[in-house]
Amino acid sequence: MNNEFNSLQKDISQQFITMLQDWIPANSSIAIAVQNSYIYFHPGNYGIHFELGRQVEPGSIAQLVMHTKKRTDPIIDNTLFGTPIYGIGYPIHIQETPAALVVVLPSTATTQKLEPYQFLTGKRDEEWTPVAIDQISYIESLQKRTWFYVEKDQFKTSITLKELQMRLPPFFIRIHRSYIVNIHFIKKMARDLTSNFIVTLKDGTELPVSQSYLNHLRSALEF
Template identity: 50%
Template sequence: MISDNFNIEEGILEQYKAILEDWIPEEASIAIAVKDTFVYFRSGHHKVSLKIGSPVPPNSVAYKVLQTNRKVDALMDSSLFETPYYAAGYPISINGIRGALIIVLPPCFKTSTPSSYRFLTGKQNEEWSPIPIEQISHIESLHKKTWFYRQGEQYKTTVTLKELQIRLPDIFVRIHRSYIINIYFIQRIYRDITSNFIIKLKDGTELPISQSYLNEIRNKLEF
C-alpha cells in the first residue's frame, strides 16, 4: 500500500523491494516513513495496527532513524504489532526528503552479534603486545592505518575503525570518522573559539567531535 499524500514514484519503491528480496525473509514486513508519517507498508506475517498515513510514534525505530539519520535496530514492544518485534531501520531519501526504511522481522528472529573485544594486540617496532581494552584511551585512523593509545604509548593494529566500532564494548564511542574514545578517559568537553566541540582526555590529548556524531555522543553522555 502507498499513501496518496506524497508524490512517491512507484519505481523508487520497487527498487527498494528488489534489493531487499535478496536477504529478508518472506514473512518480514516493510514500512517506509517520510517526515513524520508512514507512507508505505507491506505486511508479512504480522497482525498489524499500523495504517498508511499513521503518524510515526515517538521512540519507535522509524522515529529514531528520522531524528538521527542513522541506522537503528532494536527489539521493540507491541505498540505497532500485537507481539514484540525486531526491527531494523535505515535512513533513505525520497525525492530529496529524509525518510526511514523499516524492516520488521518475525518475533522468533534472533540476532547474533559478534562478541566484544576484551583486548587488542598492538605492534610497536617488531614486538606485539595484547592490551586489555579498558586500558586503551582512544583509537585513531591515520594514513590508512589504525592506531590505539595506552598511557601515551602508540600501538598499531590491523583492525579497522569500522570493525572496532561494531565490536568494542559500550565504554567506547566514535566521535569522528578518525577517532574512537574510551569515555572513562574523558577529562572534559568544551567548545573552541569556532563553537565546535572538543574532547580533552586525561592525558591532555584534544580531539574534535564531528557534527555527524554529535547527537549520538550527546545521547550517550547526556549533555
C-alpha cells in the same frame, strides 16, 4: 512533479516493500534513493521524521551502492540519523532509473553474534603486545591505518574502525570518522574558540567531535 513522485512511491511499494516484509525483521527501516536523493522512507523501529528529497551523503550506504552498482555487506553507516546504524544496501531500478535500497537493521541484528573484544594486540616497532581493552584511551584512523593509545604509547592494529565499532564494549563511543574514545578517559567536553566541539582526555589530549556524531555523544553521556 508531484504526480511523478506519487507514481514513484506506488512503484516502490508494489515492487519491494511487500517482498521485503517476508524476510527482514518487522522493526527494520527501509530507505530508497534515486540518483542523488531519498524518495522513500519507512521508519520501522526508529520512529523519527525523515525528510524525503534529502540528499544522499558521500560515504553512505546508498552512495556506495549507486557508485559500485553492487550489494554491500552489512556495514555501519553514520549518515542517515546522525548516529551509527547497521545496514545493507541493494542496487535496484525505479522506473528504469538506477537506485539504492537500504535496509536499516535493528541494532540487535547481526549476521553473527560477536562478543566484545577483551583485548587488542598492537604492534610497536617489531613487537606485538596484547592490551586489555579498558586500558585503551582512544583509537584513531590515520593514513589508512588504525592506531590505539595506552597512556603515551601508540600501537598499530590491522582492525579497521568500522570493525572495531561493532566489537567494542559500550563504553567506547565513536565521535568522529577518525576517532573512537573510551568514555572513562574523558575529562571534559566543550566548544573551542571556533565553536567546534572538542573532547579533552585526562592526559590533555584533545579530540574533535564531528557534527554527525555530536547528537550520539550527547545522548550517550546525557548532556
